[in-house]
Amino acid sequence: MIRIGVLASGRGSNLQALLDACGEGRIDGEVAVVLSDKADAYALERARQAGVAAIFLDPATYGGRNAYNMALAETLKARAIDLVCLAGYMRIVRKPLLEAYPGRMLNIHPSLLPAFPGLDAQAQALAHGVKVAGCTVHFVTEGMDEGPIVMQAAVPVLEDDTVASLSERILVEEHRIYPEAVRLFASGQLRLEGRRVLGLY
Numbered sequence: 001m002i003r004i005g006v007l008a009s010g011r012g013s014n015l016q017a018l019l020d021a022c023g024e025g026r027i028d029g030e031v032a033v034v035l036s037d038k039a040d041a042y043a044l045e046r047a048r049q050a051g052v053a054a055i056f057l058d059p060a061t062y063g064g065r066n067a068y069n070m071a072l073a074e075t076l077k078a079r080a081i082d083l084v085c086l087a088g089y090m091r092i093v094r095k096p097l098l099e100a101y102p103g104r105m106l107n108i109h110p111s112l113l114p115a116f117p118g119l120d121a122q123a124q125a126l127a128h129g130v131k132v133a134g135c136t137v138h139f140v141t142e143g144m145d146e147g148p149i150v151m152q153a154a155v156p157v158l159e160d161d162t163v164a165s166l167s168e169r170i171l172v173e174e175h176r177i178y179p180e181a182v183r184l185f186a187s188g189q190l191r192l193e194g195r196r197v198l199g200l201y
């Protein structure tokens, strides 16, 4: 059983997908702590409802980004977390945290990377006029949304799509592939060969 720490800034629907998958035994692991940089993140409430430790770490009380990332790393280490999952965490992860969890941090991004990294990925996809959009689970490295890709899922872009309708269609796939990627990590199946993640099939 691996111990999973989730970092979230918002509503936490991906956190919920991970909580559900662990609860139903689909992942050989448990969400042991949820950390947020936002006091009112609904993700914290979801954690509490699931009986999981929910911790707000206020970035304003630390002396800069590195100190904040050090505090995150220490909090995760103190709880013996094996895998860190970013789930709508709206800050760039800095070295002190990355170095504490090399190859043990995943993120979900709402585009088919390497297309449309960064903010508002679904709006970027719509504005670009792509016909296929989707989501990506990847390992977290220093570059934003750049790490080795674990899993992707595609959805069609429809002519009458809005950012909201496209986001909703992508989110269904996020909730499917994030738990699946974590399941594979937890069962020790994933291996890295350069940028390629193998052991999925």
Ligand code: GRF
Binding pocket: 008, 010, 011, 012, 013, 014, 015, 087, 088, 089, 108, 109, 110, 171, 174
């Ligand atoms: C998701 O679209 C995720 O891909 C992105 O931020 C959003 C978070 O949604 N990184 P939620 O908080 O998991 O509901």
